[in-house]
Amino acid sequence: MLAEVAAANVSRELETALRAIAEPRVFPKGTPLFKQGETADGFYILEKGSVQVLLEAGENLSQFLDEAGPGSLLGLSDSMAGERYRTTAEASIETSAGFVDRERFVQFLAKRQEFCMEIVRLLSASLDLLYHKFRSVSAHPGRPRRRSLHEAC
Numbered sequence: 001m002l003a004e005v006a007a008a009n010v011s012r013e014l015e016t017a018l019r020a021i022a023e024p025r026v027f028p029k030g031t032p033l034f035k036q037g038e039t040a041d042g043f044y045i046l047e048k049g050s051v052q053v054l055l056e057a058g059e060n061l062s063q064f065l066d067e068a069g070p071g072s073l074l075g076l077s078d079s080m081a082g083e084r085y086r087t088t089a090e091a092s093i094e095t096s097a098g099f100v101d102r103e104r105f106v107q108f109l110a111k112r113q114e115f116c117m118e119i120v121r122l123l124s125a126s127l128d129l130l131y132h133k134f135r136s137v138s139a140h141p142g143r144p145r146r147r148s149l150h151e152a153c
Helices: 012-021 076-081 102-111 113-139
Strands: 023-027 032-034 042-048 051-058 061-068 088-091 095-101
Touching: 012 042, 012 095, 012 102, 012 113, 023 032, 042 076, 042 102, 076 102, 076 113, 095 102, 102 113
Parallel strands: none
Antiparallel strands: 023 095, 032 088, 042 095, 051 061, 051 088
């Protein structure tokens, strides 16, 4: 799974603690949780439903990257980096998610330091998975190859 932080990687203890500080939100099918380019002022923990992770590829074009389910954390790395969201997350079906404000999360980590290393581990695993995914795509023998000048003539 390419979704930022897959549910399987989040401990039950962290998931419970995050849900306690999250603001509950409901998204009808087709509604974005966040859009690529918006300020990443927090992240989402999915409670129920399903979310498509999309990469905007031009005017009215999106490339599907992954599907995220309950327990997944979306927008965590962008939020922690203080950047803009690099992808769009859109509800595939009616979806419930908890929004965790960036500042509130930083305060949470200051008080609950036992979760700091887990967050680092989750972000590292997410980056590692992304690296391997793109490496396998770029090494795929069926991908289009560039033509040399001799082939073009």
